[in-house]
Amino acid sequence: KNEVEQSPQNLTAQEGEFITINCSYSVGISALHWLQQHPGGGIVSLFMLSSGKKKHGRLIATINIQEKHSSLHITASHPRDSAVYICAVVSNFGNEKLTFGTGTRLTIIP
Amino acid sequence: DTAVSQTPKYLVTQMGNDKSIKCEQNLGHDTMYWYKQDSKKFLKIMFSYNNKELIINETVPNRFSPKSPDKAHLNLHINSLELGDSAVYFCASSQERRWAGSGYTFGSGTRLTVV
Numbered sequence: 004k005n006e007v008e009q010s011p012q013n014l015t016a017q018e019g020e021f022i023t024i025n026c027s028y029s030v031g032i033s034a035l036h037w038l039q040q041h042p043g044g045g046i047v048s049l050f051m052l053s054s055g056k057k058k059h060g061r062l063i064a065t066i067n068i069q070e071k072h073s074s075l076h077i078t079a080s081h082p083r084d085s086a087v088y089i090c091a092v093v094s095n096f097g098n099e100k101l102t103f104g105t106g107t108r109l110t111i112i113p
Numbered sequence: 114d115t116a117v118s119q120t121p122k123y124l125v126t127q128m129g130n131d132k133s134i135k136c137e138q139n140l141g142h143d144t145m146y147w148y149k150q151d152s153k154k155f156l157k158i159m160f161s162y163n164n165k166e167l168i169i170n171e172t173v174p175n176r177f178s179p180k181s182p183d184k185a186h187l188n189l190h191i192n193s194l195e196l197g198d199s200a201v202y203f204c205a206s207s208q209e210r211r212w213a214g215s216g217y218t219f220g221s222g223t224r225l226t227v228v
Contacts, residue, residue, distance in 0.1 A: 036217075038219075040154075044201060044221070044222050044224075045219065045221050045222065046156075046203060046205075046219040046222075047219070048217055048218065048219070087154065089156065091156070103155065103156040103157065105153075105154075105155055106154055106155075
């Protein structure tokens with residue numbers, strides 16, 4: 004079992020829908036990142052969180068350290084949001100091991 | 114100007130060959146990383162360097178040898194390439210030794226195909 008689990012693995016929605024992607028982790032962490040990878044392959048860092056909530060445009064990321072859970076929300080989704088969204092955690096134990104979730108493939112249909 | 118640039122973007126080579134992938138960042142970051150993304154799109158850390166010092170080596174075969182001549186460069190040399198080495202390799206950099214410090218930037222990836 005992966006230390007970082009994401010759900011759903013695949014998500015298809017209509018343009019304009021509110022999107023939620025979830026990330027659960029089983030290790031102690033010092034930070035959590037949300038990444039976006041477009042079909043062309045490039046990876047972009049969206050958020051880095053250690054507590055609370057962050058917002059950037061239509062994207063909102065939240066984290067609950069006690070529950071070891073984070074969510075990424077997209078409001079008013081658009082076809083250009085179609086990408087793979089990856090959750091990654093920074094462990095606060097050992098050698099600062101960095102662990103990724105398996106990603107959520109999001110497709111927004113016009 | 115590209116913040117983290119890696120070359121080449123595509124690399125096709127035969128089994129048994131030795132190849133290098135280069136990475137340079139112009140962000141003034143202290144830490145650089147190599148990641149491998151396998152055919153299932155799963156990302157995994159390979160190496161991390163902070164100011165030319167190796168700080169993470171994640172059970173990567175000895176055939177992989179990172180080299181950091183200065184903190185702006187982190188190259189990856191692979192000896193005796195195997196079919197299983199086929200993957201996309203991403204370079205990245207961040208300001209703090211731990212990702213918790215600040216955001217980080219990825220290169221555009223190098224797609225390595227071993228035939």
